[in-house]
Amino acid sequence: MEIKIQKRVLEVNETEAEKNRKFFREKNVFVLNMMSSPGSGKTETLFKTLMRLMPKVRVGVIVGDICTTNDADRLVKTGARVIQINTDQFGGDCHLSAPLVMDSARKIGCEDIDLLIVENIGNLVCPAEFDIGEDSRAVVLSVTEGEDKPLKYPLMFRVADVAILNKIDLLPYLDVDRDLAVDNMKKVHPRLPVFEMSAKTEAGYEPWLEWLKIKVFEKTGKGL
Amino acid sequence: MHEMGIAQQLVKIALDAIPKDLKNPRVEIIHLKIGKLASVVEHSLTFCFEIITKDTLLENARLEIDSVPVRVHCRSCDQSWEVTGPVFKCPFCEDGDVEMISGREIEIISLELEETPCVDQPQIDKQ
Ligand SMILES: Nc1nc2c(ncn2[C@@H]2O[C@H](COP(=O)(O)OP(=O)(O)O)[C@@H](O)[C@H]2O)c(=O)[nH]1
Ligand SMILES: [Mg+2]
Numbered sequence: 365m366e367i368k369i370q371k372r373v374l375e376v377n378e379t380e381a382e383k384n385r386k387f388f389r390e391k392n393v394f395v396l397n398m399m400s401s402p403g404s405g406k407t408e409t410l411f412k413t414l415m416r417l418m419p420k421v422r423v424g425v426i427v428g429d430i431c432t433t434n435d436a437d438r439l440v441k442t443g444a445r446v447i448q449i450n451t452d453q454f455g456g457d458c459h460l461s462a463p464l465v466m467d468s469a470r471k472i473g474c475e476d477i478d479l480l481i482v483e484n485i486g487n488l489v490c491p492a493e494f495d496i497g498e499d500s501r502a503v504v505l506s507v508t509e510g511e512d513k514p515l516k517y518p519l520m521f522r523v524a525d526v527a528i529l530n531k532i533d534l535l536p537y538l539d540v541d542r543d544l545a546v547d548n549m550k551k552v553h554p555r556l557p558v559f560e561m562s563a564k565t566e567a568g569y570e571p572w573l574e575w576l577k578i579k580v581f582e583k584t585g586k587g588l
Numbered sequence: 589m590h591e592m593g594i595a596q597q598l599v600k601i602a603l604d605a606i607p608k609d610l611k612n613p614r615v616e617i618i619h620l621k622i623g624k625l626a627s628v629v630e631h632s633l634t635f636c637f638e639i640i641t642k643d644t645l646l647e648n649a650r651l652e653i654d655s656v657p658v659r660v661h662c663r664s665c666d667q668s669w670e671v672t673g674p675v676f677k678c679p680f681c682e683d684g685d686v687e688m689i690s691g692r693e694i695e696i697i698s699l700e701l702e703e704t705p706c707v708d709q710p711q712i713d714k715q
């Protein structure tokens with residue numbers, strides 16, 4: 365005998381993500397989900413971004429580092445409200461799930477925040493699959509990772525709304541073709557905005573900050 | 589990497605779908621649809637599934653996975669085609685705005701049970 369089901373297996377997470385989206389709309393907060401491999405520079409990029417955005421744009425951060433609080437400790441110095449998340453059995457330790465993000469968002473409060481940034485777990489596969497109720501997804505790729513990463517992890521670059529090519533300060537020391545890296549991202553996602561920058565020297569920061577501020581303003585009417 | 593989480597959701601949905609009035613239901617096959625771009629590694633999903641279904645109604649059930657090709661549509665020139673590699677550029681127009689139509693599914697379609705539905709029938713011991 366056959367029993368028809370026809371259900372999305374991740375429906376539970378998707379339903380929760382929709383609830384998050386509604387919550388963030390009510391609180392009038394723009395939510396950015398930042399994803400990358402471990403060590404691409406999410407925390408460093410965030411740190412520099414917060415230093416320049418705060419206090420005009422009021423930012424809250426959820427950090428999904430699985431074993432240490434180093435990232436959170438570092439980001440607190442910018443004046444942003446920061447919370448460290450520990451992954452649960454639903455999320456495992458490879459991505460943040462929608463219920464976990466909601467939990468942390470409630471702890472942070474979201475009342476007097478314009479922008480909530482979620483630093484996801486360092487992984488180019490799993491976070492791409494799990495909606496957390498964000499407004500935009502950013503993927504960070506560092507030039508040290510090689511030009512072909514976008515072709516190896518196409519889903520991540522497909523679901524991204526914006527990409528950062530980080531650590532361009534290291535280009536003189538590497539045998540890396542920066543244009544090819546950008547090209548490969550655009551092969552996977554033709555209209556993906558790509559910002560080439562360095563979290564160390566802050567080269568290339570203006571266009572990225574502009575992009576982010578406009579996104580926040582478009583949704584919330586705040587921060588410009 | 590997150591196949592365990594997916595396997596857990598899958599098991600929950602499958603167990604919920606088994607009619608409560610069946611005597612000794614035994615699930616033989618679970619039909620799934622998985623998009624080629626979904627981040628699911630089939631053998632690790634099967635592996636996780638086998639581990640967590642020990643001693644449940646799903647023990648020995650087999651996962652039959654129907655893999656769904658990646659199909660895309662260009663909003664700029666209205667063409668549709670199948671993508672087999674990681675390249676999503678529109679071959680018909682320059683800088684097309686390409687959206688995915690299929691290829692990300694992770695769906696449970698149906699269960700195949702060994703037993704026919706028999707409500708409150710006495711169990712007959714076959715020797
Ligand atoms: N040279 C250079 N190093 C960077 C840059 N961004 C980050 N890093 C370094 O790369 C390492 C990993 O950065 P981190 O922000 O912790 O990466 P995450 O794991 O993605 O959060 C740290 O040692 C950073 O100081 C950059 O733009 N240039
Ligand atoms: Mg970090």
Ligand SMILES: [Zn+2]
Binds near residue numbers: 662664678679680681
């Ligand atoms: Zn086209």
